[in-house]
Amino acid sequence: MGLGPWEEIDVQDVWTGSPALSPPIGAPLPGRLAKPRREGLTVVMDKGLGLAATRDVLEVAAAHVDLWKLAFGTAALYPARLLQEKIALVRSYGVDPYPGGTFIEAAYLQGRVPAVFAYVRRMGFAAVEISDGTIRLARHERRALIRAAREAGLRVLAEVGKKDPDRQPPPEALAEQGLLDLEDGAEYIIVEARESGKGVGIYDKAGEVKEDSLAVLAGALPVDRVIWEAPQKPQQQALILRFGANVSLGNVPPGEALALESLRQGWRGDTLALVT
Template structure:
């Protein structure tokens, strides 16, 4: 299976693992020290450490620039957010508050979500649609002020519904960066009738990266069909995918919205365990991580078959 390699004997979890203090003591994550074989560690840190190793190797630990997982949150209560991250924070990098849902929260409640997630090493940011609404209403500066007030450090710039010229897009991107935000842009339209020509996607991606976007998201919505790289049946348009990777100079700075398991599996097959994947549902965080490292039959099976062929 291209991009996937079997893990030799060793303690991958010990080398790239994270230790999570019991909930209620501290929310901070601490990297495990290397090479101590687990001595002195909380025995609850990894349930199967020393007994089972992930079959696939090379998973990057946090903080990381590749292997990103972006969760799409459509209304998780604060207590659930806290509980999920207490278990799964090592596997999450960004927590996107979908669409404009963060506008429906009290300012204090939004700030609290940002703070709680950051304790776990996870950045919360509002969906690009919220900024699109602000731009449509001529309220960019007010949007910036409010984002700063609630502690948001990462923002998404998109034109999935509105229209922005490349010049306008660059001006806004530069303005956001001057304010100190990490800017993640998104290319693609949300409605199938508005689907842009591939050449427009490629040109926009190149310009965004040249202007300092940290990563570029390829639109996939929560449906995963008839948008971005996905055909009507949800399968991947390989020619478009390859063209986007070439335009970006590699896959490292592209985040693929991949809400379906079949899409996640295909992207992991193509790009390996450290593919950047987004629009993951909160309950699916551990399932995706298991898929990444071969702890799920879909990605474990090729390791077994490869071992059988070599025997």
């Protein structure tokens, strides 16, 4: 079958985003939810992009990114005006920015949580991550942090798990904590995997999914309220194959957001193979 003659492209179509330039085929794996959505979230982990680099990612991938995390405690290191500009930029593309959980853990250690929640709101962040990946929080302290964040008008993402590979709680404990956090008002539960995705949470030291741990968590928690940190492509693929295109994934490198969406929709060989 011939491909047919080349057609002349109308320059006006290019500038207006005319449907004439949309691909004449649909996603190989149908059913992917469009924004705004409550599941199938993509959470980017930004370790320090400037405004130009942030804009570049958003121009290409904002339609496929839901939350934008300023990793670790990096939110404390930006010049104030630049941070405000960056937060406003991210929000202008329909993406909700938030500071990493370590930022709030440091606030807790310094007894400055109320002031930091007020600061987070003032700077324009949309959410906070409540975690005890490094510190220790009693049940009532964690509950109080979640409720205080909600009262401050912030979305709450509650992370379960420890950052130290030698201090990993059993998956049953993570599931129990996640259920309590949801009961206390958290919007989503994040399952810790760190930047490396190795030796933490549902991953072994090589970064492979521990199926037994995954099964425990998936069996106990409402999967549509879980964000699985999955910084590596094989991890993203494994979770998509397990839960489908609308599984929520976090710690995605900014430059990999479009590649992840390709996996979700079947535009990569790894998932296109499912329809062959």
